[in-house]
Amino acid sequence: MRIAVVSTMGATPWGGSEELWALMAGHALDDGHEVALFVHRWPELHPALRALSERGARLYRRGRSYALAGERMAGRVLRRPVRLSPPPVLSSFRHLYAWRPDVVVISEGTFFSFVHVGEVADWLAESGTPYVPLVQYLSDAYGVADAFRERAARFYGQAARVAFVSAGNLESGQRQLAARLPNATVVQNPVKLVDAGPMPLPPAGPAQLASVGRLAVGDKGQDVLLQTLGGPAWRGREWRLNLYGTGGDEGYLRALAGMYGVADRVAFHGHVTDVPSIWAANHLLVMPSRAEGTPLALLEAMRCGRAAVVTDVGGNVEWVREGHTGFVAEAPTARSFGAALERAWAARAEWSALGRTAYDEAARRLDAEPGRTLLNMVTGAARAESD
Secondary structure, three states: OEEEEEEOOOOOOOOHHHHHHHHHHHHHHHOOOEEEEEEEOOOOOOHHHHHHHHOOOEEEEEOOOHHHHHHHHHHHHHOOOOOOOOOHHHOOOHHHHHHOOOEEEEEEOOOOHHHHHHHHHHHHHHHOOOEEEEEOOEOOOOOOOHHHHHHHHHHHHOOOOEEEOOHHHHHHHHHHHOOOOOOEEEOOOOOOOOOOOOOOOOOOOOEEEEEEOOOOHHHHOHHHHHHHHOOHHHOOOOEEEEEEOOOOOHHHHHHHHHHOOOHHHEEEOOOOOOHHHHHHOOOEEEEOOOOEOOOHHHHHHHHOOOEEEEEOOOOHHHOOOEOOOEEEEOOOOHHHHHHHHHHHHHOHHHHHHHHHHHHHHHHHHOOOOHHHHHHHHHHHHHHHHHO
8 A cells, every 4th residue: 555644744853743653654664555755854854754764665855835925925915815736847745646645644733734735635635535634733722714614624524534642632623623523533642661660759859840841832831830830839848840842932931930030940951852861850740731632741751650730731631630640720821720739739748659540541541552553544544435
């Protein structure tokens, strides 16, 4: 079978959203399928892409499309959405059309990001080629225009399958579309950790709180966390906040820590690839996200035996049970997250037991081969469409 993967991610060369389809592609090559990958061009080829290419995957890297700027300009002039399709000879996806895959996986870093490969969506509809959108993230913060909602409902509704990484995202997606998706299912992202059992907590001392994720407050909500820890209740307590990650909001967060008078208790560690080293040094995951899929950082923390304080967004509550594996804030606000963090602080003598329960929950529920699961779903959907 010929399997094509089209990644919509263009902000960075690689991210957690790419790990699942890359695993799937590896299994497909192992099974004798042909694989073609369509990704953005970056100065350096990511090692995962290089490895797949060396194993036989076709790799096509595309530049930025002239159509996006042209569409925006025409839309401003005409005061309505405008679609521009490049002639086939200029299309970044001409090799996809010529290859004629049996099925196409559209990897969407965010719901609705198929729009960034709109010409592919048009070709899929015209050619009748089966396709599977893989949705890694969804935010409820944005409104959707009626015309676009109708287009999106057609795109997702006509897919062979639609894969979300959390049931919460699936339900929110249907609400945003105002349409049910009977073809939708939930898959898991890979957790690449050697299972060595739950890690012991760090030695006694100040409570070490870890925030793991991009420094992007619009999604990850670290500003809410600093507001909470800068409140009067936390001034007399012994704690340290460790931020792991990089992003455009680092300067803002440093300034915010200074404004709240907690800069001496907040450390910025940058991007750390050694996940066990994070949890060897920290007692508790704190995740005040405004939007999520199912965060890999949460699953990694659970796999290392750590409880978490999270917000009720995305798939968080599908993994964190109040008082059993962590604590849940109903909303990504300082009041709500602060209340959840208070409950966690009052139960700090139980953090080790909560972490053990979190580890057991992760061990029981995590898919041992999520890439294989996705491949079976993709090939099964393609065969069903061809029957």
